[in-house]
Amino acid sequence: MRSTKCVVLGGGGFIGTNLCRYLLGRVAELRAFGYGPSFPDAVRGVVWHEGGFDDAGRLAAAVDGCDTVFHLISSATPASPVGDTVADLTATLRLLELCRAGAVGRIVFVSSGGTVYGVPATVPTPEDAPTDPITAYGIAKLAIEKHLALYRHLHGLDYRILRVANPFGPFQTAGKGQGVIAAFLRRALAGQPVEIWGTGDVVRDYVYVDDVVEALVLAATHAGDERLFNIGSGVGRSLAAIVDDLGAVLGRPPEIVHREGRAVDVPRSVLDITRARHDLGWEPRTDWHDGLRRTRDWIAAAGLG
Amino acid sequence: MRSTKCVVLGGGGFIGTNLCRYLLGRVAELRAFGYGPSFPDAVRGVVWHEGGFDDAGRLAAAVDGCDTVFHLISSATPASPVGDTVADLTATLRLLELCRAGAVGRIVFVSSGGTVYGVPATVPTPEDAPTDPITAYGIAKLAIEKHLALYRHLHGLDYRILRVANPFGPFQTAGKGQGVIAAFLRRALAGQPVEIWGTGDVVRDYVYVDDVVEALVLAATHAGDERLFNIGSGVGRSLAAIVDDLGAVLGRPPEIVHREGRAVDVPRSVLDITRARHDLGWEPRTDWHDGLRRTRDWIAAAGLG
Numbered sequence: 001m002r003s004t005k006c007v008v009l010g011g012g013g014f015i016g017t018n019l020c021r022y023l024l025g026r027v028a029e030l031r032a033f034g035y036g037p038s039f040p041d042a043v044r045g046v047v048w049h050e051g052g053f054d055d056a057g058r059l060a061a062a063v064d065g066c067d068t069v070f071h072l073i074s075s076a077t078p079a080s081p082v083g084d085t086v087a088d089l090t091a092t093l094r095l096l097e098l099c100r101a102g103a104v105g106r107i108v109f110v111s112s113g114g115t116v117y118g119v120p121a122t123v124p125t126p127e128d129a130p131t132d133p134i135t136a137y138g139i140a141k142l143a144i145e146k147h148l149a150l151y152r153h154l155h156g157l158d159y160r161i162l163r164v165a166n167p168f169g170p171f172q173t174a175g176k177g178q179g180v181i182a183a184f185l186r187r188a189l190a191g192q193p194v195e196i197w198g199t200g201d202v203v204r205d206y207v208y209v210d211d212v213v214e215a216l217v218l219a220a221t222h223a224g225d226e227r228l229f230n231i232g233s234g235v236g237r238s239l240a241a242i243v244d245d246l247g248a249v250l251g252r253p254p255e256i257v258h259r260e261g262r263a264v265d266v267p268r269s270v271l272d273i274t275r276a277r278h279d280l281g282w283e284p285r286t287d288w289h290d291g292l293r294r295t296r297d298w299i300a301a302a303g304l305g
Numbered sequence: 306m307r308s309t310k311c312v313v314l315g316g317g318g319f320i321g322t323n324l325c326r327y328l329l330g331r332v333a334e335l336r337a338f339g340y341g342p343s344f345p346d347a348v349r350g351v352v353w354h355e356g357g358f359d360d361a362g363r364l365a366a367a368v369d370g371c372d373t374v375f376h377l378i379s380s381a382t383p384a385s386p387v388g389d390t391v392a393d394l395t396a397t398l399r400l401l402e403l404c405r406a407g408a409v410g411r412i413v414f415v416s417s418g419g420t421v422y423g424v425p426a427t428v429p430t431p432e433d434a435p436t437d438p439i440t441a442y443g444i445a446k447l448a449i450e451k452h453l454a455l456y457r458h459l460h461g462l463d464y465r466i467l468r469v470a471n472p473f474g475p476f477q478t479a480g481k482g483q484g485v486i487a488a489f490l491r492r493a494l495a496g497q498p499v500e501i502w503g504t505g506d507v508v509r510d511y512v513y514v515d516d517v518v519e520a521l522v523l524a525a526t527h528a529g530d531e532r533l534f535n536i537g538s539g540v541g542r543s544l545a546a547i548v549d550d551l552g553a554v555l556g557r558p559p560e561i562v563h564r565e566g567r568a569v570d571v572p573r574s575v576l577d578i579t580r581a582r583h584d585l586g587w588e589p590r591t592d593w594h595d596g597l598r599r600t601r602d603w604i605a606a607a608g609l610g
Contacts, residue, residue: 082398082401082402082452082455083395083398086391086394086395086398089391089394089448090388090391093387093388093391096387097387128435130433131451132451132454133451133455134455134458134459135455136452136455139448139451139452139455142448142451143394143444143447143448146436146437146438146444146447147387147441147444149437150387150438150439150440150441150444153439154439
């Protein structure tokens with residue numbers, strides 16, 4: 001990617017920060033777009049374009065001259081009401097028009113492995129499983145995916161989609177109600193009880209952010225025919241099991257309080273990552289306990305716990 | 306449906322006019338919403354609520370007190386640019402909020418059997434085939450379908466979706482570039498050549514509008530578990546074959562001019578209607594040549610040919 005001029009939309013967020021740190025010095029030009037970095041020291045050297053995703057002028061300036069766009073920006077979360085999610089779709093359509101008018105050759109889009117399938121009939125869930133989201137957030141991600149395929153069909157704008165499971169690791173702040181591992185670690189390190197929503201039986205697929213970054217980088221230059229990849233660990237873990245593992249990493253079991261479950265929760269979400277393994281040459285390489293330890297160390301060092 | 310209070314969104318359009326004519330006198334209250342009827346005499350007795358789909362206030366007044374909503378309204382067409390199609394999605398989300406706040410128990414939505422599947426791998430195409438539209442129009446229809454399922458999941462608002470193939474029959478004016486049979490008949494009756502876009506090999510599934518109306522009425526009260534139905538004839542016909550059949554109905558072969566094909570065209574679209582037959586108890590009953598003759602007679606009588 002030495003000669004690549006790229007922009008990371010949402011470069012100040014959790015995955016964006018990690019991606020920018022990896023790309024720094026490895027690409028010809030690195031820009032980030034969004035509401036400014038959460039951790040400015042961590043992304044020093046990145047050319048920042050500040051703006052909201054709905055700010056067409058600033059978005060155009062950020063994309064202008066780039067050949068690769070990493071689209072990680074989202075103003076909505078899985079718990080967002082219908083309507084807020086359509087704003088992300090509308091802004092993405094504006095982005096697609098900018099890309100096809102400009103020099104952009106590829107968009108790498110981070111979709112949502114945990115919401116686009118809805119309540120999956122098959123677990124682990126492969127990419128060709130039915131997509132019946134039970135959140136407006138998941139529907140918007142899916143609609144964006146379909147428009148990416150449309151722009152390739154109509155205009156030759158290439159793309160790769162990563163349906164990322166539940167990422168965790170450094171620079172996740174658990175700020176928007178996302179990131180259960182960061183939230184648990186912050187509370188446990190601060191001596192507060194961790195909150196379990198629902199029964200604790202909810203199973204998710206947690207993937208360490210360095211592995212996600214590697215998948216994004218591979219997707220930026222991937223030459224195969226597949227354009228849609230699940231990115232997860234392929235392993236399901238219940239909230240209850242996570243609390244146990246955090247106890248081992250912290251040296252003491254965290255105190256637990258139970259809260260009522262949310263309607264947005266599917267009971268079990270684990271991704272089948274066979275396609276990414278075979279076709280993208282990708283592998284989730286970070287050991288689960290290593291990932292937890294590194295996340296714990298970062299939260300402690302950042303003074304967030 | 307004797308005690309039903311219903312509103313037909315898009316009641317002035319092609320399918321809407323036919324549906325209103327059927328429902329008149331068969332339901333307790335019949336309203337129509339949209340930009341006014343194309344053929345006012347044909348829908349006399351329907352309580353009209355005039356407004357654009359984006360006019361939230363007028364839409365609310367039209368839906369208020371209704372238990373059944375027929376959603377046939379669309380400002381976009383299959384050839385619409387991206388962006389125009391999102392307006393239909395946004396307006397539909399507003400509609401869903403109105404329905405869940407009000408007394409509406411069911412929405413019957415007319416989706417697009419010819420565009421949601423994209424280029425189908427299986428022909429005839431069943432409802433569970435992959436949905437990879439190659440038009441923004443098809444993506445918007447699909448996103449609306451997903452939101453209907455979401456509102457049932459979250460709020461218990463029931464729905465049925467009909468993925469209608471290419472409908473034809475009386476009250477189709479071929480005004481928005483839709484309705485090849487109406488367009489051919491108008492030109493042929495006026496002594497003008499018919500225009501074939503592309504090679505003439507393009508295959509579609511044409512279904513007579515009375516059969517579509519019957520499916521809509523069945524869907525309004527259907528009690529089974531399936532909520533998504535293909536509605537077509539199940540038979541594929543090429544443009545070239547249609548021109549031949551129109552020649553038989555008109556007593557002389559129409560003159561033909563060839564035009565360049567459009568990027569929005571999938572080569573072959575035929576629906577598998579097994580599910581509607583088994584589960585909705587529906588059957589496309591109108592004979593193909595009968596349908597063509599009745600359409601011819603209506604166009605001649607309406608002075609459109």
